[in-house]
Amino acid sequence: MAEPRLDHTPEDEDRSPSSEAPDDSWRSSYRQVMAIGEFRSLWLAHALSTIGSNLLNIAAVTLVFQQTDSPLAAGFTLALTFLPPLIAGPLLSGVADIFPRRRVMVVCDLLRASLIFAIGIPGVPLWAIWALLFCSVLPTLPFAAARAALLTEIVQGERYVAGLAIFQLTAQVGTLAGLAAGGYIAAMLGVNMAFMANGAVIVLAALIVLFGVRSRPSPRAEASERPRLPVMIRDGSKLVFGDHRLRTLALLAWLAGLYMIPYGLASPLSEQVGGGPTSAGLIMAGPFIGAFFGGFVLTRLIPPPTRIRMLGPLAVLASLPLLLWLFDPPLWLMIVALAVSGACSSYQIVANAAFVLCVPKEGRGLAFGLVAAGLQTAQGLGFLLAGLLAESFNPNAVVVCAGAVGIVLAAGLALPWARLAGHTVELMNQTEKAS
Structure with missing residues (x-):
């Protein structure tokens, strides 16, 4: 039996098998995706939002450090960006399944920009900076859920995988650009102007989505079809964790909490090899450099069915390089090991695509959130x-402990995934036909 393809379309059923050569059309999907005007608008807005997010981080940390001269206060400022998903992620993500998704994205960006503009007003006290920063992260939760769900309506199948890869690669470049731009603007024009520039970038992204992406009705167009958010969260949790396939994909994604630990320990790891902030920056950059090239290779050179089956082994390999810290590696070997880990972690692109496309349309926003x-x-x-x-x-x-735990957990997930992979490819094809 022929291997099912992720880029299967109804038109494929009309082709004669005898006249069809071995198909590798998935290799051109990058060009096909970028030729879609709506995707280009969504991609450009994503690039601007990524730059803005990183510009916000460096501007906020710099402003707080200038006010307090306290590394602890600066570290707490950055940590605030992790709290909103923990506190309000499931609740706010459900908004993407209640209202039209383009509207959710535009409103969230405009709300976020207004909060960032407020941070940039000279003389804002420290407590207000922290409160505004926390609140400015909240709109990103329904925004991300709406964008992921909207992307599946613009591109499907292998084009969705290619589009997601383009988004991921853009995020790597945008992170570096945002940090560099934030540092330059803060140094040349002042920290307050950095916030104003950040807000302007986000407003521009909102306008690109508003005028570049057509409006679509929400999955629950009628008010009578819109359940209360607590009910949606309950149903969404059952959907994700009650399905063995979706649960496994979610847990594979969450392994990043282990193999990314060197990123959080960059400063002490750098100090151990006699380095300073520059060395710490190289350690932090290692996984992103690897992810950039790994994502490109995985989505451009590896056939779709093979990618799906590689999820488990790649998840194990993402944590394996961390065992090198048993031997007190020098700085260059640290960076190489983290780049290898980052390259293997590009399985997240495929896991993300498989997860979103296997979830029913009306629940994609909440499940992704x-x-x-x-x-x-x-x-x-x-x-x-x-x-x-x-x-x-x-x-x-x-x-080393993080690597060992990551390997064990990844292996425990890889075994059931080996049985689920084939059926997942088939289900993704069926989902594409239905869309």
Whole structure:
């Protein structure tokens, strides 16, 4: 029997098998996706939002440090960005399944921009900065859920995977651009102007979505079809955790809370090899460099069915390089190991695509929001726990333990996924036909 394809369309059924050569049309999906005007608008808004988010982080940390001269206060400022998903992620993500998703994205961006503009007003007290920063992160939760669900309506199947890969690769570049732009603007024009520039970038992203993406009705167009959010959260949790396939994909995604621990310990790891802030920055950049190239290879050179079956092994390999810290590696080897880990972690692109496309249309926003909130929470708690352990134990030992636990958990998830992979490919094809 022929292997099911992720880029299967109804037109494929009209083709004669005898006249069809071995198909590798999925390789051109990047060009096909970028040729879609709505996708280009969504992608450009995503790039601007990524730059804005990182510009906000560096501006907020710089402003708080200037006011307090306290590293602890600056660290707490950054940690605030992890709290909203833990507290309100499931609740707010459900908004993406109640209202039209384009409207949700535009309103969330405009609300977020107004809060950021408020932070940039000179003389805002520290407590207000923290409160406004916390609130400015909240709109990103329904925004991300709405964007993920909307993307499945613009592109499907293998084009969705390619589109998601483009988004991920753009995020890597946008992170570096945002940090660089934030540092430059803060140094040249002042921290307050950095906030104003950030707000302007987000407003521009909202306008691009408003005029570049057509309006679509919400999955629950009639008011009578809109259940209360607590009911949606309950049903969404049952949907994700009651389905063995979706539950496994969610847990595979949350493994990032373990293999990303060196990112949170970059400063102490750098200090152990006699480095400083520059070395710590290189350690933090390692996983993102690897993810950039790994994501490109995985989505451009590996056939779709093979990718799906590689999820489990790649999840194991993402944590494996952390065992090198048993041997007190030099800085260059740390960076190489983290780049390899990042390349393997690009399985997240495929897991994300499989998860979103396997969820029923009317529940995609909430289901994606639940898993995304869990991912951010796992990373935040991982950084916090690693930092606490590093106070009492050697940071290298903490990294090794994280790697060992990650390998064991990933192997435990890879075994059931080996049985689920084939059926997942088939279900994704069926979902594409139905859409």
